[in-house]
Amino acid sequence: MQNPHITQADIERLKHNFGLDQPLPIRYLHWLGMVVQGHLGYSTSNSEDVATAILERMPATLLLMGCSFFLSLVIGVSFGIIAAIKPYSAIDYAITTFAFFGQSMPVFWFALMLQLAFAVTGITAFGYHFALPSAGLASNDDFDLGDRIAHLILPTIVLSLLSIATWSRFTRSSMLEVVKTDYMRTAAAKGLDRATIILRHGLKNALIPVVTIIALSLPGLVAGAVVTETIFAWPGMGRLFFNALGQFDFPLLMGYLMMTSVLVVFFNILADVAYAWLDPRVKYD
Amino acid sequence: MATTLVPGAITAPVGDDDEFQIERHGIWKRFRKHKLAFVGAFVLIAIVLIAVLAKFLAPADPNFIDQAHWSGYPLAPGVAGHLLGTDENGRDLLSRLMFGAQISLTVAFLAVLMELVIGTVVGAIAGYYGGWIDYALMRLTDVFLSIPLLPLLLVLTAIVSATSSKAALGFGVIVVIIGGLSWMPVARLVRAAFLSLREKEFCEAARALGNRDSRIIFRHLLPNAVAPLIVQGTLEVANVIILESTLSFLGFGIQPPTASWGNMLANAESNMAIAPWVAIFPGLCILVTVLAINYLGDGLRDALDPNMK
Numbered sequence: 001m002q003n004p005h006i007t008q009a010d011i012e013r014l015k016h017n018f019g020l021d022q023p024l025p026i027r028y029l030h031w032l033g034m035v036v037q038g039h040l041g042y043s044t045s046n047s048e049d050v051a052t053a054i055l056e057r058m059p060a061t062l063l064l065m066g067c068s069f070f071l072s073l074v075i076g077v078s079f080g081i082i083a084a085i086k087p088y089s090a091i092d093y094a095i096t097t098f099a100f101f102g103q104s105m106p107v108f109w110f111a112l113m114l115q116l117a118f119a120v121t122g123i124t125a126f127g128y129h130f131a132l133p134s135a136g137l138a139s140n141d142d143f144d145l146g147d148r149i150a151h152l153i154l155p156t157i158v159l160s161l162l163s164i165a166t167w168s169r170f171t172r173s174s175m176l177e178v179v180k181t182d183y184m185r186t187a188a189a190k191g192l193d194r195a196t197i198i199l200r201h202g203l204k205n206a207l208i209p210v211v212t213i214i215a216l217s218l219p220g221l222v223a224g225a226v227v228t229e230t231i232f233a234w235p236g237m238g239r240l241f242f243n244a245l246g247q248f249d250f251p252l253l254m255g256y257l258m259m260t261s262v263l264v265v266f267f268n269i270l271a272d273v274a275y276a277w278l279d280p281r282v283k284y285d
Numbered sequence: 286m287a288t289t290l291v292p293g294a295i296t297a298p299v300g301d302d303d304e305f306q307i308e309r310h311g312i313w314k315r316f317r318k319h320k321l322a323f324v325g326a327f328v329l330i331a332i333v334l335i336a337v338l339a340k341f342l343a344p345a346d347p348n349f350i351d352q353a354h355w356s357g358y359p360l361a362p363g364v365a366g367h368l369l370g371t372d373e374n375g376r377d378l379l380s381r382l383m384f385g386a387q388i389s390l391t392v393a394f395l396a397v398l399m400e401l402v403i404g405t406v407v408g409a410i411a412g413y414y415g416g417w418i419d420y421a422l423m424r425l426t427d428v429f430l431s432i433p434l435l436p437l438l439l440v441l442t443a444i445v446s447a448t449s450s451k452a453a454l455g456f457g458v459i460v461v462i463i464g465g466l467s468w469m470p471v472a473r474l475v476r477a478a479f480l481s482l483r484e485k486e487f488c489e490a491a492r493a494l495g496n497r498d499s500r501i502i503f504r505h506l507l508p509n510a511v512a513p514l515i516v517q518g519t520l521e522v523a524n525v526i527i528l529e530s531t532l533s534f535l536g537f538g539i540q541p542p543t544a545s546w547g548n549m550l551a552n553a554e555s556n557m558a559i560a561p562w563v564a565i566f567p568g569l570c571i572l573v574t575v576l577a578i579n580y581l582g583d584g585l586r587d588a589l590d591p592n593m594k
Binding site: 100101103104105106107108109112113115116120121219220222223226227230231241242245246248250253254256257260261264265268 | 430435439446547579
């Protein structure tokens with residue numbers, strides 16, 4: 001199995017150069033020491049600087065996650081409000097059922113089904129044939145906004161499904177709590193119109209707990225991005241991570257986990273701050 | 286000796302028998318009102334039965350290649366007696382789905398069991414003792430929660446396959462990795478319950494009687510925290526089924542030729558244009574099972590704890 005051109009002494013020398021002759025805890029401390037100094041090491045598959053490799057792919061991921069975030073926020077919150085305004089009505093049942101399906105759907109299978117419907121066969125309706133690209137960021141290097149948007153549609157929908165489902169359920173139950181409160185009755189008694197009551201008085205209060213849920217679902221969004229980017233060949237951090245996985249490129253994998261964890265912690269802090277700002281009654285010790 | 290009062294002989298206060306009966310009826314009545322939970326329970330029982338009896342129900346061996354009819358492409362549903370067709374290797378899809386159910390459900394069940402045990406122990410110790418123990422355990426929980434779960438699981442499975450081989454990614458490894466890394470919500474739940482339960486009079490009484498801490502925790506406090514645990518455990522089964530199938534789909538879960546719903550989809554993408562059924566059926570199985578469990582969990586939540594949202 002061994003390459004005859006490499007002597008045992010060479011192997012030992014390489015192991016020593018890469019620090020692989022050290023015991024695992026020492027290697028970990030060495031890695032940690034580097035990370036603290038802001039250095040994530042080099043990829044073992046192509047010697048690229050890990051931090052550079054990840055940061056290079058970050059814009060594509062942030063674009064996808066950003067689009068998905070706004071789509072989920074708009075649709076999820078409006079679904080929640082609509083369902084809560086008329087609880088136990090037909091539309092409430094429709095939205096709740098949709099949310100259950102969304103939460104139970106395996107993301108990768110949803111992606112495959114969308115590819116099957118929109119990319120492999122395409123859908124013919126109203127005399128038009130709809131087909132969407134199912135791989136990559138763009139068709140070619142020339143910037144074409146329409147083409148870029150077409151490439152974004154399927155991955156965004158796939159990545160958004162779970163958060164739309166979760167956020168709409170939370171908005172609904174939070175809104176149902178708020179609707180019962182005294183200040184909502186007061187607002188109605190003052191003669192405000194229904195839209196103002198719901199949006200100005202209701203939504204503002206109902207969204208406070210939702211902020212926490214949104215921050216807490218960020219790790220899920222990161223995980224979803226790995227699956228989505230892999231299936232749609234989206235050139236982001238998630239796909240980089242998945243490719244590194246197949247090559248056992250551990251410095252890159254560690255770097256990815258480190259950076260996404262820092263991102264998660266950062267958003268949790270942001271959520272805590274936002275929570276205190278939205279609800280002045282909240283005090284942190 | 287026989288006449289002395291044995292500490293701990295008094296069990297947890299679940300009320301006298303009559304009260305307990307009424308309470309139980311209330312649970313059943315509320316559960317029955319949730320029709321979809323009822324349907325979910327039936328669907329789940331049916332799926333579990335099919336999985337358990339797969340050996341007798343399956344029309345073919347899950348790894349048998351129908352060389353008489355197969356010509357390199359998946360056979361369509363109905364062709365040559367294959368009710369749902371075959372996969373790209375000419376293996377009967379229905380049989381693979383049935384045996385895949387066995388794997389997916391067993392992994393989910395065992396992993397959740399592990400989660401519940403670890404989460405309960407960590408949460409109980411943190412909630413019961415409080416103070417710096419609570420602080421340390423909860424910060425540990427936070428650390429685990431801050432790393433996105435799926436990438437972490439993937440890295441661990443990659444470590445296992447790098448140190449030995451991909452074939453080493455057996456069933457047990459997947460269970461331990463998933464169960465060992467998703468106990469955090471359970472720990473938080475149990476801790477929250479214990480923080481309020483330990484201040485109750487019956488807990489003080491149990492302590493005054495000279496019970497050991499372990500006995501107070503497991504015999505007196507834990508039975509009172511079991512309702513949210515059942516709900517969380519049920520919903521976690523659904524989560525783990527999705528996690529396992531995602532890992533297997535990406536090639537870092539259950540390894541072929543063993544069928545799991547996830548790895549059956551792994552090669553489906555390349556044949557999707559000519560054989561969409563290979564991609565449709567396994568995913569449909571996951572969706573239906575997970576949906577059934579989620580509805581069941583929702584019904585259990587309404588029934589067991591009407592105040593919980």
